[in-house]
Amino acid sequence: MATPAALGCSQAPTTGVSTPTTGSGTRDASINQGDDLGSSSGGPGSGDATSSLGSVDSAGDDGASASEDAAGDDGGTGPIEDSSCAANNWPQTTFVNLAPPMLSALDRNESDPLLTDAGVAITPGWNFYQIDGAICRDGSQNGIFVRYSSDPDNSNKLMIYFEGGGACISPHFCDHNPANLNQMFSGGADLQGEGFNAILLDNLLSPPIPQMPWTKGIFDFTNSANPFNGWNQVYIPYCTGDVHFGTNDNGSVATSIITGGHFVGYNNTQLFVGHIVPTFPNMERVVVTGSSAGGLGAVFNFGMIQDAFTTKVPVTVLDDSAVGFPDTTYMPACLQEEFRTTWGLDNAYPSDCASCFSSDGSGMMNIINYWHAKYRKAKIGLVMSIHDQIFRLFFSAGANNCATNDPNLLTTLGLQGNNVPGYPASEWEMAMDSLRTTYDCTGAFSSYFIGDADPDAGDSNGTIDTLHMHIFRDRFYEPLAGGISPAQFATDLLNGQVEDIGP
Numbered sequence: 200m201a202t203p204a205a206l207g208c209s210q211a212p213t214t215g216v217s218t219p220t221t222g223s224g225t226r227d228a229s230i231n232q233g234d235d236l237g238s239s240s241g242g243p244g245s246g247d248a249t250s251s252l253g254s255v256d257s258a259g260d261d262g263a264s265a266s267e268d269a270a271g272d273d274g275g276t277g278p279i280e281d282s283s284c285a286a287n288n289w290p291q292t293t294f295v296n297l298a299p300p301m302l303s304a305l306d307r308n309e310s311d312p313l314l315t316d317a318g319v320a321i322t323p324g325w326n327f328y329q330i331d332g333a334i335c336r337d338g339s340q341n342g343i344f345v346r347y348s349s350d351p352d353n354s355n356k357l358m359i360y361f362e363g364g365g366a367c368i369s370p371h372f373c374d375h376n377p378a379n380l381n382q383m384f385s386g387g388a389d390l391q392g393e394g395f396n397a398i399l400l401d402n403l404l405s406p407p408i409p410q411m412p413w414t415k416g417i418f419d420f421t422n423s424a425n426p427f428n429g430w431n432q433v434y435i436p437y438c439t440g441d442v443h444f445g446t447n448d449n450g451s452v453a454t455s456i457i458t459g460g461h462f463v464g465y466n467n468t469q470l471f472v473g474h475i476v477p478t479f480p481n482m483e484r485v486v487v488t489g490s491s492a493g494g495l496g497a498v499f500n501f502g503m504i505q506d507a508f509t510t511k512v513p514v515t516v517l518d519d520s521a522v523g524f525p526d527t528t529y530m531p532a533c534l535q536e537e538f539r540t541t542w543g544l545d546n547a548y549p550s551d552c553a554s555c556f557s558s559d560g561s562g563m564m565n566i567i568n569y570w571h572a573k574y575r576k577a578k579i580g581l582v583m584s585i586h587d588q589i590f591r592l593f594f595s596a597g598a599n600n601c602a603t604n605d606p607n608l609l610t611t612l613g614l615q616g617n618n619v620p621g622y623p624a625s626e627w628e629m630a631m632d633s634l635r636t637t638y639d640c641t642g643a644f645s646s647y648f649i650g651d652a653d654p655d656a657g658d659s660n661g662t663i664d665t666l667h668m669h670i671f672r673d674r675f676y677e678p679l680a681g682g683i684s685p686a687q688f689a690t691d692l693l694n695g696q697v698e699d700i701g702p
Contacts, residue, residue, distance in 0.1 A: 284640035289572035295551050298506040299469035304477040307347045314340050315381045315409035322412045324420075325434070330474065333467040335438035336367065337378040337459030343435050343471050344412050345478070350429030355483040357431045359475065359504065360417070362410060363491030363521075363668060366593060367440025367462070368541055369604040373452055376440045378459050383408045410436040416675035417488070417689075424676050426690040427486070431479055435471060435493075439464040440542075442521075443489075443496025447543030465547035468500050476507045485514045486693070490668040491589065494521025498579070502549065502570055505577070516579040517689055519670040520587060522630075523564040525637065529630035534597030536560025537604070571641055580645040580692040582669055582685050585631050585702055586624040589667035595621030624665070635699055642697055647688040649679045650702035 281287035310326040313319055321327055325344045333341035348354040364383065367373040377383055412418055412434040417427050439445055445462030452460065487504055489497040497516050505514040524530040539545055539560060548555045554565040570577065583590075596604040598621035631648060638644035650664050669675060675685045680701030688700055 281640075286568055286571065286638055286641050289568055291551065291569075291572055293551075294569075294573045295549055296506050297503045297549060298509075299473045299503060301477055301507075302470065302473035304480075305345060305474055307345075307478075311342065313409065313411075314342065314379075319409050322414065325412050328474070330467075330470050333470045334461050334463060335379045335459070336376075336440045336461050337438075338461055339379040339438075341380065341436070341438060341467055343433055343475075346412070346432040346434075348429055348431045353429035354431065355481055356427075356429075356486075357433070357475075357479050357482050357484070358417070358427045358486045358488060359433045359435065359497075360412075361435050361443050361487075361489030361493030361496035361500075362437040363489065363493040364437040365440070366442060366492055366538075367452060368537060368596065370452060371605050372593075372596075373440065377410065377438045378440070379438050380410050380436050382438070383410050410438070413671040415673050416669070416671040418671060419675075422676060422686075424684070424686045424690075426686060426693055430486075431482075433471075433475055435468070435489075435496075437464075437492060437496075439467065441465075441544075442492045442499065442538075442542075443468055444499040444544055444547050445542035446546040447541070450541060450543070452541070462542040464496065464542075465500070468496070468503065472500075472504055472507050482508060482512050484693075485512055486517055487514060488517040488519065488670065489521070490519040490670060491521050494518040495523070497521075499547070499566065501577075501579075502566075502573065505574060510574070514574075514577060515692060516577070517670070517692060518579060518581045520583050520590065520668045522581065522583060522590065522634065524630050524633060525564045525567070526630075526633055527559075527561050529626070529633065530561075530564065530594065531597030531601065532557070532559040532561035533601035534594065535563045537596070537601060538563070567638070571643055576643075578643050578645065578692060578695065578697070580647065580688065581634070582647045582649075582688065583631065584649045584664050584666055584669075585628050586650075586664045587627070587667050588665040591622040591624070591627050594627075598622065639699065645688070645692055645697050646699045646701075647680055647685055648699075648701035 305326075305328050307326065309328075310321070311329045313321055313327055314329065322344070325346045327342055327344050329340055329342040335341050348356070365372060365376040367376045412432075417425060418432075419425055420428055422428070435443070437443065439462055441447075441462040441464045443464035445464045446466055447460070447462040448466070450460035450462040485504065485508055487497045487501055489495075495518075498518055498521070501514065501516050505512075508514060527535075536559070544563070545556065548566065549569060552566060552569040555562050555569065567579075570579075634644070635646060649666075649669070663679060669679070669685055670689070678684050683700060688698075691698060
């Protein structure tokens with residue numbers, strides 16, 4: 200595999216511990232520069248150290264012990280060479296450690312006031328924590344929600360969910376992107392961003408709706424089919440516009456109506472994870488998940504979370520309705536470059552992922568190959584409609600050498616129905632198929648594709664093959680593809696089963 204030269208990426212600092220604040224309602228983000236993080240296993244004391252592939256456990260689905268080898272059957276003595284599967288080939292045997300500084304544990308007996316309008320009640324069963332140093336795109340305070348397990352059979356399991364909500368790359372894309380915790384894309388649990396009609400109706404008719412954990416799908420704790428019943432759960436809101444992965448604290452978008460350019464999703468996630476790991480020190484299983492921009496947040500921040508929990512704890516990714524493609528035919532280099540420069544992504548990527556940095560701006564999705572090389576047994580599952588109109592809209596900004604990033608022009612003001620002229624459904628379906636062609640041979644990738652041949656889920660905003668985001672809705676439990684539900688697919692993923700469901 201070609202490894203283009205890196206574009207001067209500097210790894211985020213990985214030194215320090217913190218002490219809790221008192222009386223402020225926030226969790227301290229201060230760093231003690233006298234401490235370092237020196238071990239290759241991640242977590243406290245790990246620093247920006249490299250770790251040998253042969254000595255790091257893969258954090259696989261079987262809960263393997265730290266003594267097992269990360270590289271799988273080859274003994275971990277060098278890079279995997281597999282002529283039948285290009286995605287298995289990676290030249291590295293050592294990797295930088297991405298664990299952030301460990302901070303104070305959260306107190307399950309505390310819950311901070313919501314950062315929203317008075318009179319709004321927190322979702323029952325959840326605590327909210329303001330996190331010191333974490334901010335939204337407009338500079339306002341940020342925080343996370345936590346639900347603590349009371350189930351002794353599942354108290355050693357944790358699900359971390361990244362909320363979605365679009366991407367702030369142009370004035371009108373930013374119009375639909377939350378800039379603080381009192382905004383949601385685009386409001387309403389039934390419609391929330393699943394198609395053009397939902398976005399238009401919500402923005403025209405709905406008042407601002409505070410971000411809080413959902414109560415359906417993976418958040419429905421009354422449904423026995425929910426694979427996350429009884430687990431500890433963390434809900435990470437989305438208000439930075441950068442798919443939870445930006446480091447640009449002084450960004451801008453050419454408009455006077457958009458509030459704020461603090462694209463600091465990665466910086467925030469470091470703070471969140473720094474508190475989450477000490478709060479849940481005895482986990483035996485972690486799942487990182489998210490929808491839309493949150494799905495990308497789960498994928499991009501996976502390595503940080505895996506290293507923070509150390510490789511003794513298997514971390515699995517469940518990605519809902521969010522993809523990127525290594526082939527620039529489907530994800531143009533100019534679009535990737537726009538993401539990089541607007542949000543400051545290069546400083547969030549692992550500094551030693553040479554193929555993640557290409558001179559034309561491409562290479563973003565080579566992070567998947569990097570993760571697979573570093574964590575051989577880790578599994579990722581993708582749930583997505585094969586003609587997803589919302590992601591087609593965002594990616595259509597790369598058409599014609601990124602001629603326009605105005606969604607109103609890209610959709611001709613929504614007059615094309617479910618169609619996105621700049622990214623036809625047929626081309627998107629080919630792009631989705633390319634993921635299976637590329638990654639199925641790794642034995643680490645599972646897919647659940649919802650197609651027009653599958654039963655409609657009863658939605659009024661378009662056929663199921665174009666709808667966006669599924670796991671926090673009631674249809675998570677419906678047989679949308681292949682006769683099984685996304686809930687069953689998620690259960691299979693947790694059990695280590697690798698499969699492709701749907702067209």
